Amino acid sequence: MTDIPRGTAVPKAEPAASNTYFIAWRWHFYAGLYVIPFLTMLALTGLMMLWVSWSSGIGSERLAVTPSGDLLPASTLQATAEAAVPGATAFHYLEPLAADRVAIVAVAADGVKTGVALDPYSGEVLRSFDWQAGWYDWLSVIHGTLMLGVTGDRMIEIAASLGLIMIATGIYLHWPRGQSGWRGALVPRLSARGRSWWKSLHGVLGFWVSALLVVFLVSGLSWSGVWGEKFVQAWNTFPAEKYAPPPSEAVAVAAGEATHDMAMHEMPMSDDVHAKMNHGAEKEVPWTLEQAPMPASGSLAGTAAIDGAPDLDSVVGFARALGFDGRFQVALPDGPEGVWTVSHDSASNDGPGAGSDRTLHLDRYTGNVLADIRYADYSPYAKAMAWGVAFHEGDLGVWNLVLNTLFCLSVVFLTVSGLVMWWKRRPDRAGRLAAPPRSPERSLWKGAAVLVVILSALFPLAGAAIVAAWLLDLTLLRLMPGLKRAVS
Template identity: 50%
Template sequence: MTTVSDLHPVQATGKDLSRRFYITAWRWHFYAGLYVAPFMIMLAVTGLMMLWTATLFGRDGEKTYVVEPQATVAAVSLQSEAAVKEIPGQIVQYIAPRTPEQASLFRVNQGEASYMVAVDPYRAEALGHWERQAGLYDLASDIHGTLLIGTLGDRLIEIAAGFGIILAITGLYLWWPRDGQGFGSVLLPRLSAKGRQLWKSLHLTIGFYASLFLVVFLISGLTWAGIWGEKMTQAWSTFPAEKWDNVPLSDKTHASMNHGGVKEVPWTLEQTPMPASGSEAVVTGTAQGQPVTLDAIVTLARTLGFDQRFQLAFPGDETAVWTISRDTMSNDSANPLDDRTVHVDQYTGRILADVGFSDYGAAGKAMAAGIAFHEGDMGLWNLVLVNLFCLSIIFLSVSGFVMWWKRRPKGAARLVAPTVGEHGPLWKTGALVMLGTALLFPLSGAVLLAVLLLDLLVLRHITPLKKVLS
């Protein structure tokens, strides 16, 4: 339920208090929808852009080139040399191919610029390159997360997500069958209806099914929000670095491995300090007595069970580590249970930390699965479901506007919002329920309180403005 509803209070006949409560919920749904609907359309459209860009071309562009499988694979060190010949610079990341037909990818930094180089893993020949973070996926991701206006955009979207929860709650209440009607009247749309009634029936039914997933999408999306995600839930759900015995810690956190608005590190690890090389930890990694080379680290990754696609981050300075990782959030696999991050000392080749899905806390596990589901990374069924959900959100947003436009009197110079009339105890109950829900999300709660105070102290005392907003 993501937009202005057109459910008419005639449906809520019965006791006066019950009717007031119904209209109060409708009024909350109406005003919340005015703010949320544009954001929901934006999130759905950009979400579809990211979903199909990742599906057709790969999140990192790994599907851009197709190679012909050969009997043997060239050493990754030879592949990296081909990447540097293509783009001279410093290699900072290797992404192993998911299938025998895909190319290896290397991220090469050239000053402030960063490029992705595709290399044939069999012939160790560069196939092409492109500027990183300049594709359609990255553009859609930046809009999806910040509206291209940085922190302000993040905050505005977080507010909309909080009010989106209110839309879901009020929408489900408005959806509930009344006046002796059974669930069949709302579980299936009345396609025989005409005009506004048809729009209303479709909005009801599609909104009910969409609301079952809306809260999941909003909560999983909020995990990356600046206040609710990073300052609240993530802060107390971070994997404790103290579990890494006798391992020195870096001043950097795992968030330093992200690039721009695109997240590459599991949610529960993002604020955890990185380990530092130079430890005396005795967990065997690469072959003892042998140089800790790129090929040795890749061999270790395969030995540890990192098959098909995985990512390898190179040490960035004298205290940094090799990091082998695989997670659904980065499109590495389709199963969150396979999430795993391994840090290896760049000097000794010893394993400093090995974190898998089973090591996450309850919130970390929920978010690992929720974010993978949100991004459509869990298989074809997930891809189809996310597509249907996004299209439903767009329809609900548009249909809400259409119903409002059809309901308002021609030439009306006001919003024509649902009118509660005399406030009763159930109105107060509804207000408290909505206020409590909003306060679970600080920014939305702050905006709600500000609006209530503005209405109490200003709007209701300025007759022309009050009329326009009524």
């Protein structure tokens, strides 16, 4: 497809291939009208979240300390943190990232949650901060909901779904044709001028990052409220029937007993689901567990582990004996039926990969293990999501940080270059949007109708948006020719 000089008439399509090209171009253009603002926002907020996370982590967890002797008991750190905030009660403990990093205890008083960073060797309070209310958390709310709650989530889900259409049509538009071949598809023509220069860079860069963009959009969509929550997440939620773990040598060693028979009692379930453990907009619970019900304390169910009612020291010691290495988190019981939860997972940035994901629930009265859920227990899609989230958040190492940074900058360039190409193609004083021309071959739109049906089945909100635009074209725009011309 040759470039069209600004202000000149668009040539009519001739063969069927050209007709298909015009259809793909129009889909790419109109989808872009909605997608570009959201894609730009997602790239910019994602880039900022990436670097905030790498520079500071959760609150002040990257603060350095000088190792000196043995670590203080976790209960001592808990008492110090509670004393630092009058009337506060601890609800969360974070094991230090490394031997030379702080421990974090989160406390709550009068509905206000505060994180307290402590030297794990001396117990000195190094800093207090608003829990889950920093720059990362603020950016996360924008990134996930535009600060509009459910409405924002649905708007972003539509944009991400239509973004997949833009990728498919963009690849079709840039696919090598004629004399340019694969070199023209993979290497930009830096010698070009004007709109041709922008088009070459836009097409080549889009071609290279399209696979990554699919990964980011699909992993993001898997958190969304309709396609994610109602479809793929619901189908891949970890089954509560598998909670009670079989006796294991690790549990026997940690508890100091030779054998452990599973108690013949039905596992009681709480009315809460794991998603309640997320703090604000943060997605800290493994994706496959968010909709799974929490087990409840107060029965003889589970496998014997800690002798008697656990406290923070015994839970932390038990976790270390089981092999929880580096940073792990302990959520203290919430209410009479609450459980102790020990977790190490990629969704919370606890480690460099998803293979070591593990979530452990213990009865607050008996110390029995009620659930021991590991990466190996995830469904295939949940395993892919665990790695996808870690990759999405840049948790797999410096290479991941660099790659995601370049990717976010590339997405911003794609959105900007798309707008520049439109502006350069748009005739002077056109008084209209100057969309790509319609294909004169009307029968080809039957294929588009089939595509809408498929999209509606796979991504309901994208299908609904396309149907809404089609109905608008059939009704309001036909009654208002001036408006129809403006958007044509």
